[in-house]
Amino acid sequence: MKPKQILSKNAPAPIGPYSQGIIAxxxxxxxxxxxxxxxxxxxxxxxxRVQTRQVLNNIKAIxxxxxxSLHDVVKTTVYLKDMxxxxxxxxxxxxxxxSRPPARSTVEVARLPRDVRIEIDVIAAIERS
Numbered sequence: 001m002k003p004k005q006i007l008s009k010n011a012p013a014p015i016g017p018y019s020q021g022i023i024a025x026x027x028x029x030x031x032x033x034x035x036x037x038x039x040x041x042x043x044x045x046x047x048x049r050v051q052t053r054q055v056l057n058n059i060k061a062i063x064x065x066x067x068x069s070l071h072d073v074v075k076t077t078v079y080l081k082d083m084x085x086x087x088x089x090x091x092x093x094x095x096x097x098x099s100r101p102p103a104r105s106t107v108e109v110a111r112l113p114r115d116v117r118i119e120i121d122v123i124a125a126i127e128r129s
Contacts, residue, residue, distance in 0.1 A: 010061035
């Protein structure tokens, strides 16, 4: 089957030439999500916990638009502006992935879009009919 674009009104609209998510084969790939309010398109202000929660809620909305959930996530990549904020990110991350957490890579990066503290992308396993 051809790749299928996923677009949720409950996640921030793309601000460039990319899709929120793409289903290809048996997987859903999300674009990196940053802590933007889906209604206003503005960065959610706050510490790493607040920003992580918004990012994961945005990812959850994309997954739900595709008929999936966080339980279907098999791999995440977390990009942190400051690895010193790992513990705060991890605390909130654990709330969203409490059982059978996915494989994860976490890297510190020099800069993220709109100077946010965090960006996360995921790969989810899906069932296609």
